[in-house]
Amino acid sequence: MALIEVIDLKKRYGDLEVLKGIDFHVEKGERIVIMGPSGSGKTTLLKCIVRLVEPTSGKIFFDGIEVTDPDVDIVEIRRRIGFVFQSFNLFPHLKVIDNIALPLRVVKGMRREEAYSRALAILKGIGLEDKAYNYPLQLSGGQQQRVAIARALAMDPDVMLLDEPTSALDPELVGEVLELLEDIARKGMTMVIVTHEVDFAEDIADRVIIIDEGVIVEEGTPEEVFYHPRKERTRRFLRRILRKRLHAKAP
Amino acid sequence: MEPILFILKILPFLLKGVKITLIVSFISFAIGFVLGIMAGIARLSDNRLIYSLSSTYVEIIRGTPLLVQILFIYFGLPRLGINLDPLTAGIVALSINSGAYQAEIVRAGIQSIPRGQVEAALSLGMKEWQVFRYVILPQAVRNMVPALVNELVTLIKDSSLVSVIGVAELTRRGEYVVAWSFRPFETYLAVALIYFIICFTSSKISRYLEERFAIPGMMRRGSRWL
Numbered sequence: 001m002a003l004i005e006v007i008d009l010k011k012r013y014g015d016l017e018v019l020k021g022i023d024f025h026v027e028k029g030e031r032i033v034i035m036g037p038s039g040s041g042k043t044t045l046l047k048c049i050v051r052l053v054e055p056t057s058g059k060i061f062f063d064g065i066e067v068t069d070p071d072v073d074i075v076e077i078r079r080r081i082g083f084v085f086q087s088f089n090l091f092p093h094l095k096v097i098d099n100i101a102l103p104l105r106v107v108k109g110m111r112r113e114e115a116y117s118r119a120l121a122i123l124k125g126i127g128l129e130d131k132a133y134n135y136p137l138q139l140s141g142g143q144q145q146r147v148a149i150a151r152a153l154a155m156d157p158d159v160m161l162l163d164e165p166t167s168a169l170d171p172e173l174v175g176e177v178l179e180l181l182e183d184i185a186r187k188g189m190t191m192v193i194v195t196h197e198v199d200f201a202e203d204i205a206d207r208v209i210i211i212d213e214g215v216i217v218e219e220g221t222p223e224e225v226f227y228h229p230r231k232e233r234t235r236r237f238l239r240r241i242l243r244k245r246l247h248a249k250a251p
Numbered sequence: 252m253e254p255i256l257f258i259l260k261i262l263p264f265l266l267k268g269v270k271i272t273l274i275v276s277f278i279s280f281a282i283g284f285v286l287g288i289m290a291g292i293a294r295l296s297d298n299r300l301i302y303s304l305s306s307t308y309v310e311i312i313r314g315t316p317l318l319v320q321i322l323f324i325y326f327g328l329p330r331l332g333i334n335l336d337p338l339t340a341g342i343v344a345l346s347i348n349s350g351a352y353q354a355e356i357v358r359a360g361i362q363s364i365p366r367g368q369v370e371a372a373l374s375l376g377m378k379e380w381q382v383f384r385y386v387i388l389p390q391a392v393r394n395m396v397p398a399l400v401n402e403l404v405t406l407i408k409d410s411s412l413v414s415v416i417g418v419a420e421l422t423r424r425g426e427y428v429v430a431w432s433f434r435p436f437e438t439y440l441a442v443a444l445i446y447f448i449i450c451f452t453s454s455k456i457s458r459y460l461e462e463r464f465a466i467p468g469m470m471r472r473g474s475r476w477l
Contacts, residue, residue, distance in 0.1 A: 052370050079376030089371035092466045093389050102385060103375040137468025148371075155375060 001064060003028045003159055003190055004049060009058035011044050018044045020214035021058070026159065026192055031185055033201040033222075034194045036211035037237055042194040043086075045211070046161045049192075050078050063158065079107060082152030082160040086167050088144045090136035090151070097123065097132040100151045107155065122150045126180060142173030146180055159190040166197060196241055202226060210234050258441045261428050268424035269445060275338070275420060276407045279345035283406070284399075286346065287353025294358045305354065312351035318412050320344050325416040341413030349406050356402060360395035361387060393464055400457030404450045411446075421445060 002025035011019040018041045026032055034042050047053040049060055051067060051074050060067040062077055090099050100119035104110045110118070123129045126146050136144055145165055152160060165181065166174045178200050185191060185204050195201060201208055201222060208225040210218040210233075218225050218234040229235050293305035312320070325340040335343060364387050372382040414423035425442040429435045 047370075050374055052373060075376055075378055078374055081374075083371075083374035085367060085371060087367055089365075089367040091368065091371070091386055091390075092469060093393070103377065106381050106385060107376040135467035137466065151375070 002026060002061075003030075003063055004192070005059075005061040006045075006049070007059040007061075009045070009048060009060065010056045011041070011048060011053065012056045018214055019048070019055075022211070022214075022216060024209060024216065024219070026190060028158075029188055029190055030206045031190070031204050032192045032207050032209060033205035034192065034209045034211060035196065035201065035237070035241075037240075040211045041214045042211055043163050046083070046163050046192065046194060049161060050074075050081050050083055052083075079155065080158045082155060082157035084145070084149050084152055084160065084162040084165050086164040088136070088141070088148045088168070090144055090148055092136050095133050095135055096128070096139070096147055099136065099147060100154050103151065104154060118154060122154045123147075126150050140173060141169045142176045145169065145177050149177070149180060149184070153184065159192065160184070162191065162193045162195075164194050164196070166195065198226065198238075198241060210237060212237065254437045257432075257434060257437050261432075261438065261441065264428065265421060265424050265441060265445060268419060268421035269449070271338075271418065271420040272407065272410055272422075273449070275342055275345065275413060275418065276403070276410045279342050279349055279410070280403050280406055282342070282346035283349030283353050283402075286350025287357050290350060290354035291357025291361065294354060295361060309351045309354050312348055317344070317348050317409055318415065320348055321412055321416060337413070337417045340416060341410075341418045345406060345410060345413065348409075349402060352402055352405075353399065356395050356398040357391075359398070360391040363394045364390050390466070393461075393466065396457060396461050396464070400453060400460075404453050407449055407453070408446060 004026040006022055006024050009019055009022040010017070022041075022045060024032075034045070036042050044053055048055045049062070049067065055068055058068065062081065065077065066072060067074070067077055090096075091102070094102060097116065097119045100122060101112075101115040104115035104118060105112065108115075120129060120132060123132050126149075128143060128146060128150075131139055131143060131147075136147065139147065145168075149160075149162075149165070162181070166177050169177065174197070178197060181191075181193070181200075182204060191204075193201075193204070205222050207219065208222050209216055210225060210229075212233050217231050218229055225234065226238065229238060290305040290308055293301045294309065296302050296305075321341065321344040324344045325335065325337065328335065328340075368386055368390070369382055372386040373379075377385070410420060411422035414420060414426065417423070419427075421442055425438050428438045432438065
């Protein structure tokens with residue numbers, strides 16, 4: 001049984017149909033990369049899975065539980081799914097260590113000392129233990145995103161959903177975040193990642209999904225999608241992001 | 252020198268009024284804060300009834316003069332069998348009035364918290380009340396401090412209006428002095444100066460609190476933004 005199963009998912013905002021019937025599934029241990037032009041519905045899709053956005057129609061299952069059931073205990077499901085945002089969304093009024101310890105205490109019910117030692121251990125793991133008592137806005141963007149990833153990871157989720165985790169970062173800070181994500185992937189975490197980083201996708205993904213205008217246009221291994229795309233739309237999209245990448249690499 | 256000697260002579264009498272002014276202002280501000288929190292949150296409610304009730308309250312208070320509200324509560328309510336002494340009537344009027352303005356401050360403070368904060372907290376598995384308690388409220392209160400102190404300063408000045416129903420606060424005592432001394436120039440100058448000292452001090456304390464509790468790394472008031 002798939003860990004996540006999305007069936008004919010649609011989302012409309014007034015007249016604007018953002019998702020026009022998406023079907024896909026995620027197996028346990030799989031790494032899936034979702035790509036597509038901006039405004040194609042990638043973020044909406046991820047947010048629907050944890051009901052931060054309410055789907056208009058369709059069904060979503062997580063570990064056999066129907067997420068889209070109005071009576072489902074969505075809080076319980078969110079506890080099992082880690083979510084990383086493009087803009088980090090650390091809590092600016094809490095120290096780095098408290099950002100990680102607070103959910104451990106109030107969501108997992110850990111005692112204070114236990115939560116703090118766990119938070120500190122996690123920060124050590126990402127090499128930021130010396131920033132534990134700083135506030136988020138005193139950190140660089142890359143460091144903030146690493147803390148945000150650590151905060152989600154500390155909850156011991158079954159799967160992590162990452163919404164363009166490096167898009168808000170200065171180019172020189174992208175590397176440290178991608179390295180951390182590769183590290184997490186190596187340890188066997190199930191991941192769904194929305195990203196524009198082609199090299200990263202090629203290295204990490206078991207499957208790549210291309211979304212455009214609310215539908216899946218292409219799906220396959222990185223090899224299939226990047227080197228033998230079947231649809232003209234995919235080729236056009238790849239040309240665009242690859243050209244952008246060439247520009248970025250130019251001196 | 253003579254005018255200064257006169258002011259020094261009436262000062263002890265006026266300072267007794269300062270005590271009443273401060274008591275009336277701070278009690279009204281505190282009650283207003285409780286009303287403001289409730290009405291402010293209610294203004295953000297999905298529940299139609301709760302929303303309409305709080306909106307009606309806020310709009311009626313903001314749409315009528317404070318002086319009329321004070322007169323109505325002191326002279327009007329006895330018709331309904333509610334008789335309040337001047338001090339109580341003054342505090343009731345100012346509390347209800349300040350509550351409406353504080354409701355708007357609370358509403359704006361909560362709305363100033365970016366949606367991403369709520370999404371992050373929810374995605375970690377927090378319940379809605381936990382999101383409010385641990386993520387929204389601590390940040391919203393910081394954002395509200397300048398506006399709340401501004402409201403307190405306004406309230407201290409507006410409290411002079413309860414002199415019309417006979418509360419012996421600072422302004423009223425100034426009127427007493429003028430009545431027997433016929434020296435409005437020195438008297439009202441002294442009264443104004445005392446109000447200024449109270450309000451100016453409050454603003455300074457506010458500025459200190461803002462900096463003391465500012466979120467490290469976040470842009471502060473007075474810092475450059477261009």
